[in-house]
Amino acid sequence: xxxxxxxxxxxxxxxxxxxxxxxxxxxxxxxxxxxxxxxxxxxxxxxxxxxxxxxxxxxxxxxxxxxxxxxxxxxxxxxxxxxxxxxxxxxxxxxxxxxxxxxxxxxxxxxxxxxxxxxxxxxxxxxxxxxxxxxxxxxxxxxxxxxxxxxxxxxxxxxxxxxxxxxxxxxxxxxxxxxxxxxxxxxxxxxxxxxxxxxxxxxxxxxxxxxxxxxxxxxxxxxxxxxxxxxxxxxxxxxxxx
Numbered sequence: 001x002x003x004x005x006x007x008x009x010x011x012x013x014x015x016x017x018x019x020x021x022x023x024x025x026x027x028x029x030x031x032x033x034x035x036x037x038x039x040x041x042x043x044x045x046x047x048x049x050x051x052x053x054x055x056x057x058x059x060x061x062x063x064x065x066x067x068x069x070x071x072x073x074x075x076x077x078x079x080x081x082x083x084x085x086x087x088x089x090x091x092x093x094x095x096x097x098x099x100x101x102x103x104x105x106x107x108x109x110x111x112x113x114x115x116x117x118x119x120x121x122x123x124x125x126x127x128x129x130x131x132x133x134x135x136x137x138x139x140x141x142x143x144x145x146x147x148x149x150x151x152x153x154x155x156x157x158x159x160x161x162x163x164x165x166x167x168x169x170x171x172x173x174x175x176x177x178x179x180x181x182x183x184x185x186x187x188x189x190x191x192x193x194x195x196x197x198x199x200x201x202x203x204x205x206x207x208x209x210x211x212x213x214x215x216x217x218x219x220x221x222x223x224x225x226x227x228x229x230x231x232x233x234x235x236x237x238x239x240x241x242x
Contacts, residue, residue: 005030005077005078006033006080006081007081007082007089008072009021009034009035009083010065010071011039011045012045015043015048017158018052021083021088024088026053027091029092033055033077034053035054035056035074035075036071037067040059078101087114087155087156090152093112096150106143108138109143109146111131111148112152113151113152116157117156123155133177136233167203168203171211172208176211182230185230186230189234189237
């Protein structure tokens with residue numbers, strides 16, 4: 001089953017971190033094929049990828065998380081696992097993920113347990129939260145999504161001075177996801193919850209400002225999820241707020 005999962009890594013100007021990630025991926029028992037999407041790096045990332053025995057897709061500009069789409073198109077396996085340049089999969093996790101997906105034909109997304117290093121604590125949200133939008137779209141299209149704690153990913157975020165930027169991105173992306181897909185009641189609840197949960201934090205307001213700046217872009221492709229998906233998401237939101 002290991003050969004059925006490709007790993008797609010998106011990176012930009014973090015050559016040393018990428019080198020560590022590629023070494024860890026090479027030592028996995030699954031020996032997964034790796035596709036690296038380089039979002040316009042200028043630090044020799046391409047040379048590092050060549051040494052890491054991974055396929056390389058070079059992009060002239062920074063596409064951010066959207067670069068993952070290019071990696072998926074290049075993958076030649078039934079399943080794809082995403083990985084950042086500062087994260088890696090625990091040995092055996094890709095094998096377990098492939099078995100789970102193969103046993104449930106309608107399962108489109110499997111969310112792993114993310115362990116933040118070096119403290120080894122659980123991370124409640126992915127970097128930027130972009131997986132939320134994907135889950136809403138897949139559910140609307142009739143796919144199942146599930147959390148699989150037996151599938152484990154480790155994340156070692158860079159220096160603490162980047163924590164503030166990460167917090168801003170999380171706030172911005174949470175709001176963008178709500179504005180892009182949630183129906184009116186859900187949109188209002190989510191916006192209020194995001195702001196209310198961190199209204200004393202300056203990074204919350206910085207994230208709100210960033211989200212508002214992108215409002216014209218967000219409203220143009222807005223597509224509401226169906227009522228059933230909205231109801232499921234509202235139920236999940238209610239459970240999460242307890």
